Amino acid sequence: MPNTTDTTDAAITAEPTTSTTTIGAQPHEGQTRIAIFVDGSCLGNPGLGGWGVVIMREDALGQVIKRRERSGYEVNETTNNRMEMTAACVALESLGSVTDEPIILYCDALNIPNTMNRELAKWKAKGWKRGNYAPVKNRDLWERLERAAQGRRVTWEWVRGHNGTKHNERAHKLAKSASRRAEEIVMGR
Numbered sequence: 001m002p003n004t005t006d007t008t009d010a011a012i013t014a015e016p017t018t019s020t021t022t023i024g025a026q027p028h029e030g031q032t033r034i035a036i037f038v039d040g041s042c043l044g045n046p047g048l049g050g051w052g053v054v055i056m057r058e059d060a061l062g063q064v065i066k067r068r069e070r071s072g073y074e075v076n077e078t079t080n081n082r083m084e085m086t087a088a089c090v091a092l093e094s095l096g097s098v099t100d101e102p103i104i105l106y107c108d109a110l111n112i113p114n115t116m117n118r119e120l121a122k123w124k125a126k127g128w129k130r131g132n133y134a135p136v137k138n139r140d141l142w143e144r145l146e147r148a149a150q151g152r153r154v155t156w157e158w159v160r161g162h163n164g165t166k167h168n169e170r171a172h173k174l175a176k177s178a179s180r181r182a183e184e185i186v187m188g189r
Contacts (some may be wrong), residue, residue, distance in 0.1 A: 005073060010124060016152075017136040020025075020171045030060050031083065031101065032058060032059055032060070033101060033102040033103070033104070034057055034095065034101055034102070035104050035106070036053065036055050036103065036104070036105045037053070037106045037107075037162070037165075037167040038105065038106070038107045038171055039051065039087060039107065039108060039168065039171035039172040039175040040080050040081070040082070040176065041080065041179040042080040042179060043179050043180070045080050047078070048077070048179055048182040049073065049075060049082065049083040049182065050073040050083060050175045050179030050182060050184050051071065051072055051086045051087035051176075052069065052071045052087060052171040052173065052175035052176075053069065053070040053087050053094075053171060054068075054170050055069075055070070055173050056167070069170070069174060070091070071174040072086070073178040073179060073185075074086075074182060075182045076185055078189050080110060081109065082131045082141060083113065083179075084107055084111075085141040085145060087107075088105060089145050090117060091105065092148035092152065092154070098150075102153045102154060103152055103155070104155045105155070105156055105157065106158070106168060107157075108158070108160065108162075108172075109161075111170065112156060113156035113158045116149070116154075116156040120146065123136050
């Protein structure tokens with residue numbers, strides 16, 4: 001079981017968001033929305049891994065009214081993809097009860113938005129096989145992610161990694177730090 005760290009900054013100074021949603025997950029007038037940034041890190045691939053999450057509740061004007069960070073690590077051999085998927089699962093699972101609040105989940109790995117927007121239904125229809133009938137990798141996490149998203153209004157978005165997107169950079173830093181923590185534990189430091 002991966003280890004996690006959870007921090008909440010309820011007194012964060014509101015800041016305008018630079019991203020806007022043009023499809024899906026549109027809030028109703030006056031409704032809050034949730035923006036989630038996730039990232040995974042792996043020291044070697046496969047290797048020791050970590051994941052990071054930044055969750056923000058925004059008001060209808062895009063002002064951050066609550067911000068929360070989570071991170072965790074895996075001391076067993078894992079992959080960067082598994083860590084990024086774990087981050088997405090943990091983020092959605094940590095939201096609690098399902099509401100109609102719009103959620104935008106941003107990640108810098110194309111496989112999550114591509115799969116959740118297009119491929120997942122095809123894989124399931126083929127008995128969890130890909131287009132070439134090879135078994136789907138990380139099926140356990142795809143099933144977990146689907147369960148975590150069930151009933152929620154999630155829009156899956158790709159964001160270019162390491163490109164200065166503030167909250168994506170923070171998720172990356174959390175993931176990298178968590179993977180280094182896994183290394184310290186394995187090395188006995």
